[in-house]
Amino acid sequence: MQGTVKFIQGNEVCVEAALYAGLEFFAGYPITPSTEIAEAMSARLPQIGGRFLQMEDEIASICAIIGASLTGRKVMTATSGPGFSLMQEALGYAVMTEIPCVIVDVQRGGPSTGLPTHVGQGDFNQARYGTHGDHAIVALTASNHQDMFAITVEAFNIAEIFRTPVILLFDEVTGHMREKVVIPEKDEIALVDRLRTSVESGVDYHPYLPREDGRLPMSDFGGVHRYNVTGLYHDMWGFPSDDPKIVYGLIRHLMDKIQNYAGKMTFFRQDYIEDAHTVLVSYGAAARSARHLVENRRKRGERLGLLELQTLWPFPGDVVRKVCKNADYIVVVELNTGQVIREVKLAVDRPERVYLANRIDGQLISPTDIQNILRLLHGKGV
Amino acid sequence: MSVKDYIRERFFPHMWCPGCGHGVVLNAMIRAVESLGMSKNEIVMVSGIGCSARISGYVDFHSMHTIHGRALAFATGIKMSRPELNVIVPMGDGDALAIGGNHFLHAARRNIEMTAIVMNNRIYGMTGGQFSPLSGYAAAASTAPYGNIDHGFDIAKLSEAAGATFVARTTTYHVHELSRLIRDAILHEGFSVLEVLTQCPTYFGRYNRAGDAPEMMETYKNRTVAVGSEKKNQDPELIERGVFVKKELPEYCREYEKVIEKNQQKQT
Numbered sequence: 003m004q005g006t007v008k009f010i011q012g013n014e015v016c017v018e019a020a021l022y023a024g025l026e027f028f029a030g031y032p033i034t035p036s037t038e039i040a041e042a043m044s045a046r047l048p049q050i051g052g053r054f055l056q057m058e059d060e061i062a063s064i065c066a067i068i069g070a071s072l073t074g075r076k077v078m079t080a081t082s083g084p085g086f087s088l089m090q091e092a093l094g095y096a097v098m099t100e101i102p103c104v105i106v107d108v109q110r111g112g113p114s115t116g117l118p119t120h121v122g123q124g125d126f127n128q129a130r131y132g133t134h135g136d137h138a139i140v141a142l143t144a145s146n147h148q149d150m151f152a153i154t155v156e157a158f159n160i161a162e163i164f165r166t167p168v169i170l171l172f173d174e175v176t177g178h179m180r181e182k183v184v185i186p187e188k189d190e191i192a193l194v195d196r197l198r199t200s201v202e203s204g205v206d207y208h209p210y211l212p213r214e215d216g217r218l219p220m221s222d223f224g225g226v227h228r229y230n231v232t233g234l235y236h237d238m239w240g241f242p243s244d245d246p247k248i249v250y251g252l253i254r255h256l257m258d259k260i261q262n263y264a265g266k267m268t269f270f271r272q273d274y275i276e277d278a279h280t281v282l283v284s285y286g287a288a289a290r291s292a293r294h295l296v297e298n299r300r301k302r303g304e305r306l307g308l309l310e311l312q313t314l315w316p317f318p319g320d321v322v323r324k325v326c327k328n329a330d331y332i333v334v335v336e337l338n339t340g341q342v343i344r345e346v347k348l349a350v351d352r353p354e355r356v357y358l359a360n361r362i363d364g365q366l367i368s369p370t371d372i373q374n375i376l377r378l379l380h381g382k383g384v
Numbered sequence: 385m386s387v388k389d390y391i392r393e394r395f396f397p398h399m400w401c402p403g404c405g406h407g408v409v410l411n412a413m414i415r416a417v418e419s420l421g422m423s424k425n426e427i428v429m430v431s432g433i434g435c436s437a438r439i440s441g442y443v444d445f446h447s448m449h450t451i452h453g454r455a456l457a458f459a460t461g462i463k464m465s466r467p468e469l470n471v472i473v474p475m476g477d478g479d480a481l482a483i484g485g486n487h488f489l490h491a492a493r494r495n496i497e498m499t500a501i502v503m504n505n506r507i508y509g510m511t512g513g514q515f516s517p518l519s520g521y522a523a524a525a526s527t528a529p530y531g532n533i534d535h536g537f538d539i540a541k542l543s544e545a546a547g548a549t550f551v552a553r554t555t556t557y558h559v560h561e562l563s564r565l566i567r568d569a570i571l572h573e574g575f576s577v578l579e580v581l582t583q584c585p586t587y588f589g590r591y592n593r594a595g596d597a598p599e600m601m602e603t604y605k606n607r608t609v610a611v612g613s614e615k616k617n618q619d620p621e622l623i624e625r626g627v628f629v630k631k632e633l634p635e636y637c638r639e640y641e642k643v644i645e646k647n648q649q650k651q652t
Contacts, residue, residue, distance in 0.1 A: 027465055048647040053464050053640060058490040062457035065450065069430070069461025072448065073469075077461075095451050223428055223446045224466045230441055232449035241395065241441060242449075 006185040012176040013038035013080075015147045015183050016106060019154030020078050021046060022185070024193055025104075027075040029055040029066035031085060034118040035174040036108035039080035060085035064092040064105065071101045072231065074196075074222035076158055080106035083125055084115055087132065093167055094133030095233045097256060100210070100218060102161035102196055104154075106170040108177040109286075111364045120364030121174040123286055123337040129169045130315050136253060138260035140267055141169040141315040145176060145289040147183035152191065153269065153312055159194040160267050164259055165218055171314060173337070175287035175366050196220050199227065210252075211238040216259040260316055269312035272325055274300055278307025280376060281326050282359075283346055284335035285311040288367050292335045295369040295376075306376075314342070319349035331379055332356045335372055390414045390424065392444050399438060401509075403589075403597030405556035405582030409474070409503055410439055412559055416566035427470045430459040432484060435509040435584075436476035445472075453483030456491045459498055467497075467637035470570060477504040477518040481537055485517075492546035492575050496636035499569045500577045502539055505584035513587030524591040540628045543577040550576035551629040555604035556583060558625065568627070574635050581608070581623070 008018070017039055020028075028047060030040040040056065047054040053070075057063040060081050067077035081089065086107040096103055111117030112124045129141040140160055144150040150172065157168040199219035201207040203226035212218050221227035234242040235249045243249070260267075274296060275281065284292040289310040296308045309325045311318065322345075326332045332355050334343040340358050347353035359375040361367040374384045391414070400406050417427065427445040431437035433452035440447040446469075450458045455473050463471045480488050480502045491498065507525060508514040515525035520536040528534075543551045550572040552565045562580060569576035583589060583600035594600050609615045611626035 027461070029461060048640075048644045051644055051648055053644075055460070055464055057457065057460070058486055061454060062460070062487055062490070065454045065457035066461030066464070069448070069458040070465035071461075073462055073465040075465050091451055092454065223448075223462060224425065224469050226425060228424060228444055228446050230447045230449065232441070233451055234449070241392075 004187050005190065008183050008185060009180060010147075010183060011038055011178055011180050012147055012150055012172060013108065013178070014042055015150045016080070016154050016170070016172065017042040017046065018183075018185055019151040020104070020158070021050070022151075022191070023155045023158035024076045024195070025078055025158070026052040027067060027070040027077040028052070028079065029057050029063040029070070030079050030081065031057055031060045031063050033060070033082045033085045035110055035177050036080045036082045036106065038177075039106060039108070060088040061092060064089040064096075064103075067103050068092060068096050068099075068101050071103050072223045076102075076162070078104040078106065080108065082108050082110050083112045083122070086125055086128060090128075090132040094135060094137065096167040097133070097137045097139070098233045099231050100165040101167075101231075102165050103167050104157045104161055104170065105167055106172065109171060109173040117364040119174070121287055121337055121366055122364065123173055123288065124341065125171055126314055126338070126341040129171055136257070138257050139169065139315050140164070140166060140260060141171050142269065142313055143171045143286045144312055145286055145293070145310060147181050149312065150176060151183055151185070155191050155193070156269070159192075162194045162196040163217065164263065165196065165220070166260065171286070173286045198222070201227070203227070208238040209240050210236060212255055212259070216255070216262065264316040264318070267313055267316070268318045268321060270318060270321055271308070271310040271312070273308045275307040275309065275325050277305055278329055279305045280331040280333060280379075281307045281309055281329040282333050282335055282372070283309045283311065283322065283326070283342070285314060285342065288335045288337050291367050291369045291372060295372050298369065311342070317345045317349070319345065322346055322349040323351065326350050330355060333359050333372070333375065333379070335359045335367060337361055337367060387411065387414050390417065390444055391442055395442055398442060400435060401586040403583065403585040404435070405505065405580075405584070405597075406436055406439060406503060408556040408559060409501065409562070409580055409582060410442060412563040413472070413474075413501070413566050414443070415563045416570060419563070419567055420570060422470060426468070427472065428459070428462055429472050429474065430455045430462065431474050432476075432479040433510070434476040434479045436474055436503040437479060439474045453479055454487060455479065456484060456487040456498070456500065460491060460496055463496055463498055464637060464640070467641070471498045472501065472570065473498055474501045474503060476509070477502060477506065478508050478516040481539065481542075482517045489546040492543055492548040492577065494636040495547060495549055495574045495633050497573055498575060499566070500575070501566065501569070502577065502579045503582045504539065504579050505582045505588055507584050507588040509584050509587055513591060519588075523588075526587075526591070539577070539579040544629050547575070548577045548629065549574035549631050549633050550627070552577070552627045553579040553581070553623075554625045555581040555601070555608055557601040557604040561625065565627070572630070574633060
């Protein structure tokens with residue numbers, strides 16, 4: 003790959019990728035360990051004619067980006083656990099109103115203010131179930147800087163294609179770690195812009211009438227079509243309605259537009275799966291340790307495999323089932339009391355084979371920690 | 385153009401109670417916009433939640449009906465992204481100053497060019513008559529059956545202290561003044577706040593034995609005076625109407641444009 007080589011923090015990688023994807027508007031509120039994203043944005047955005055806003059809190063931040071997105075900009079905010087909790091209501095609003103936006107959550111230990119400077123991966127369930135009501139959501143993650151770059155660009159593409167908020171669930175370790183990243187040349191990664199309506203001025207425009215492929219052509223606020231946007235259930239013109247047919251149709255549309263195209267937003271890495279009797283399923287920073295262990299033990303002939311998830315929601319259950327089909331042991335490696343393991347157990351044919359290797363003390367799980375769990379499972383003792 | 389050209393007629397009759405003051409504000413707002421000769425495409429109306437918030441659905445502008453208390457935060461994103469648009473934010477007193485109090489203060493502090501119209505009926509109407517931060521001491525409400533012990537804000541003083549560069553107050557009785565002040569607020573280059581005392585006969589009026597809508601409007605007529613009036617000295621209980629603050633300070637979007645101008649060349 004051609005491009006500029008840099009040695010930077012994960013948070014800075016996220017900024018580079020967002021700008022590469024065409025970000026023009028960022029609003030945020032400082033919170034550890036995501037703050038460097040806001041800092042870098044404040045310096046970079048004015049240089050390209052974009053806008054950076056430091057709002058009074060996280061609620062205002064997500065509201066501001068939703069407003070800016072409606073005028074046609076690519077937008078993002080970044081936060082960490084407690085701030086992500088504050089954003090939940092407006093996140094639901096973005097789902098309901100189908101306004102593209104990207105929300106970065108650099109995870110720290112929780113609940114509450116928890117562990118500001120230490121790692122955790124406890125926001126997996128919050129990403130999916132944090133806001134009220136039934137809805138679909140997209141949440142992506144990465145374990146290294148190069149993947150973080152690609153997945154951030156992908157987040158913007160998915161947000162624009164499906165008119166949906168996309169959550170990037172990074173964590174303190176990947177966010178603060180420095181390593182090499184190659185910033186690709188312009189046009190090396192394909193970028194997607196939202197579909198704009200071709201309906202002319204004066205002709206009835208239906209902002210909420212999906213095409214056959216589920217996509218909704220948008221009209222920017224300030225343009226020729228004046229329409230209404232509301233978080234209430236709404237008709238194809240965007241006006242409030244509690245007609246059961248309209249309510250049913252809208253919630254089905256919100257679920258289906260993500261679930262029917264889940265394949266287009268499913269990203270993962272699988273290594274040494276073919277003959278693996280033990281498959282480690284992991285994501286984010288924890289997957290770095292899992293990968294280290296698998297590569298190390300493979301050299302000694304141990305049949306370990308790795309499934310590294312990059313799409314967390316919609317949960318890639320089919321992938322997990324397929325990859326884990328022949329494994330005698332499936333070990334989920336994560337930094338919480340067991341959030342992804344629940345989804346893995348639901349996905350595989352025989353859930354009794356699924357075990358957890360975790361740390362919940364603010365420390366990154368080490369390859370040795372995982373190794374110790376595997377030795378116990380394999381009956382070798384620690 | 386006639387008033388009908390500015391409304392989305394198919395959503396009428398509106399959902400406000402008979403006698404509600406919000407329709408008067410809607411009418412005055414449309415007349416103000418008409419007198420300014422603005423294109424409807426230049427206007428964005430952002431509202432939160434509550435009776436007053438429904439106003440955004442009735443007007444034929446770009447309209448956004450958001451979540452409770454956050455209208456100014458959404459509006460800030462829109463205005464910063466497209467500073468050429470005129471952003472009007474109708475809010476209720478609970479929307480603006482209870483749940484949205486923090487956003488209100490900070491929008492004023494930034495002096496971002498938007499028009500906040502606070503429709504103050506001193507009650508939560510949509511949820512059925514609970515007290516609001518503007519109900520005032522001793523007012524009755526469904527959640528203050530023994531009389532309210534919360535003290536109210538003075539919206540004008542609060543806005544001024546927070547940094548709003550245009551602050552005014554009027555009532556639904558003074559319809560011509562109302563329309564003129566909305567017009568002045570829209571024209572103002574900075575954050576403008578207009579408090580409108582508006583009657584809620586259904587809840588505030590009923591709980592507080594304030595009479596029906598005409599009677600409540602009579603009270604606005606009799607209990608308010610123009611700013612600087614002699615009468616206020618004789619009767620300090622009277623409420624002042626008119627413009628309290630009008631000053632020039634750097635506007636937020638224009639200040640940011642300067643930041644862009646200075647730094648755009650420095651791109652690495």
